[in-house]
Amino acid sequence: MVSPFPHAFSFECTACGKCCNSPPALSLRELFRYRDVFIGAIAISRAPPVRAGQRVRTGPYETLLSDEHASACDALARLHTFSIGAHGDSISVTTQAIDYASSGRCTALADDGLCRLHADGKPDQCIAVPLDPLVPDRLQHVVLAQRSFGEGWLGAQCIEPGERREPALVANGGIVANDAKAAVERRRRALATEREWCGRTIADALRRDFAADPRRALAQVPENGYRTISLVPALLFIGAMSPVLARHCIGYIDAQTALIRRNIARAIERRRLDDRPMTQTLRAFLDALARAREQLASMRTQSNGWPLAKEAETYFLC
Numbered sequence: 001m002v003s004p005f006p007h008a009f010s011f012e013c014t015a016c017g018k019c020c021n022s023p024p025a026l027s028l029r030e031l032f033r034y035r036d037v038f039i040g041a042i043a044i045s046r047a048p049p050v051r052a053g054q055r056v057r058t059g060p061y062e063t064l065l066s067d068e069h070a071s072a073c074d075a076l077a078r079l080h081t082f083s084i085g086a087h088g089d090s091i092s093v094t095t096q097a098i099d100y101a102s103s104g105r106c107t108a109l110a111d112d113g114l115c116r117l118h119a120d121g122k123p124d125q126c127i128a129v130p131l132d133p134l135v136p137d138r139l140q141h142v143v144l145a146q147r148s149f150g151e152g153w154l155g156a157q158c159i160e161p162g163e164r165r166e167p168a169l170v171a172n173g174g175i176v177a178n179d180a181k182a183a184v185e186r187r188r189r190a191l192a193t194e195r196e197w198c199g200r201t202i203a204d205a206l207r208r209d210f211a212a213d214p215r216r217a218l219a220q221v222p223e224n225g226y227r228t229i230s231l232v233p234a235l236l237f238i239g240a241m242s243p244v245l246a247r248h249c250i251g252y253i254d255a256q257t258a259l260i261r262r263n264i265a266r267a268i269e270r271r272r273l274d275d276r277p278m279t280q281t282l283r284a285f286l287d288a289l290a291r292a293r294e295q296l297a298s299m300r301t302q303s304n305g306w307p308l309a310k311e312a313e314t315y316f317l318c
Contacts, residue, residue, distance in 0.1 A: 005061040006161035008171040009144040011130060014158050017113045020106040023097030024125045027190035028198060028234055029316055031095055032248070034117070035255040037108055038097035039263065039282070042202060042234065045226035046218075047081040047090040050074065056142055059149040063142065072136035079191040080134070082203035089218060091206065093199045094191065098228055100267055100278045124190070127183035130159060131175065133191075137184075138173045197312060198234040205233060228281065230288040238316065239296045242309040246296045248317060253293045260286055 023038055031040035050073035054065045065073075081090045099107050110116045115126070125133070132143045148159040162168075168176055175181040206217070221227050239249040260282050267275045 002057070002062045003060055005058075005063050005142055005145050007141050007173065008161065008163050008168045009141055009148075010160050010162065010164040011144070011169040011177075012158055012164075015114060016158070017105070017109065019129050020109055020115070020126075021104055022101070023099045023106055024123055025094060025096050026123050026125065027187070028095045028194050028231070028238075029190060029318070030123045031097065031231070032252055032316055034097075034108075034123070035252050036259060037117070039099060039107075039256065039260055039285070040231045041096050041098045041228040041285075042231055043092075043094050043096035043226040043228055044206070044221055045092045046221050046223060047077060047092045049090070050077075058142070058146045061142075061145050069136070069139060072138060076134060076136055076188070079188060079195060080199070082199065082206075084203070084207055084217075091203075091221060092226075093195075093202050093206075095194070095198075095231065095234070096226070096228065098278075098281075099263070100275050102270070102272050102275055124183040124187040128180055128187060131169070131180055131184055133184045133187040137170075137175050140170045140175055141173075144170060193315065194234075197308075198237055201237045202233050230285050232288045232292040235292055236295060238312065240299060241312050244313050245309070245316065246299055250293055250296050253289045253296075257286060257289055260289075 025043070026034070026038060026040070028040070031038060050065060050070050052065055052067045052070045054070075056063050056065065077090070077092075080094050081092050083089070084091050097107070106115075108115055108117050108122075115122060117123070117126075130144060130147050131140050135143050144159050145161070148161075163171060169180060170176060175184060235249045235253065239246040264279055264282055267279050
């Protein structure tokens with residue numbers, strides 16, 4: 001029997017680690033902060049539009065998306081998506097931590113299964129879990145229902161419909177837990193900020209690929225999942241703003257180079273065939289980072305060369 005999605009869900013973390021089974025999505029600022037923990041990359045994925053009348057079904061629940069839902073989704077999509085090509089295709093451009101899939105866990109987890117970053121401040125995406133900052137507040141109850149039935153969350157028993165003794169996580173069409181709501185809002189602000197400073201540069205390069213060969217370019221973006229490329233385009237753009245930011249990016253490159261080499265060495269010791277594609281990707285990242293370091297070191301930047309240089313320094317160096 002199909003019923004409407006419950007509009008209230010409660011959440012209580014049990015520290016089971018099921019939501020920490022892969023590296024998280026992080027802003028570029030967070031990747032700078034956790035440079036010795038996460039390998040950073042640019043994630044490119046397809047972004048099909050959400051339309052009114054679409055049917056969403058999970059487990060025993062079902063709903064039809066309204067015009068209001070579609071408009072809210074479109075507003076959030078503008079934080080991280082770009083139109084590409086002449087056929088109305090859109091792609092999402094965000095920053096992401098990556099690692100070997102064979103590890104089956106977030107790189108920030110300690111041996112006891114707990115987060116090593118918890119005391120010093122976790123990334124906003126992690127604080128927001130199990131919410132999805134890329135989904136409007138009025139549809140977060142659908143996100144929680146999908147995750148409560150999701151394969152990766154089976155046995156977690158942390159998401160329950162309705163309000164328990166603790167305050168609900170979502171209720172009455174919105175997020176009611178203050179910490180989670182604040183993290184969702186910070187994540188969205190970071191997406192909007194970095195879209196303007198970095199995303200456009202990356203999207204412009206991708207548009208050139210689509211203009212040259214649209215079908216081939218789109219085929220390189222998985223229908224489910226994302227394609228990763230090096231952070232180098234973003235680093236060169238940020239580093240060109242000022243000498244301070246150029247040095248900051250060089251420091252990041254040095255830390256990432258050491259981290260990637262350690263991860264590759266561990267993968268070689270594991271001798272797993274399924275690790276080879278990621279090893280090839282990371283070796284390509286090393287080459288790209290080395291070239292970017294040379295460019296940044298020889299780059300002639302001026303402290304006031306960019307109108308937003310001081311603002312960018314405040315944002316990225318915090």
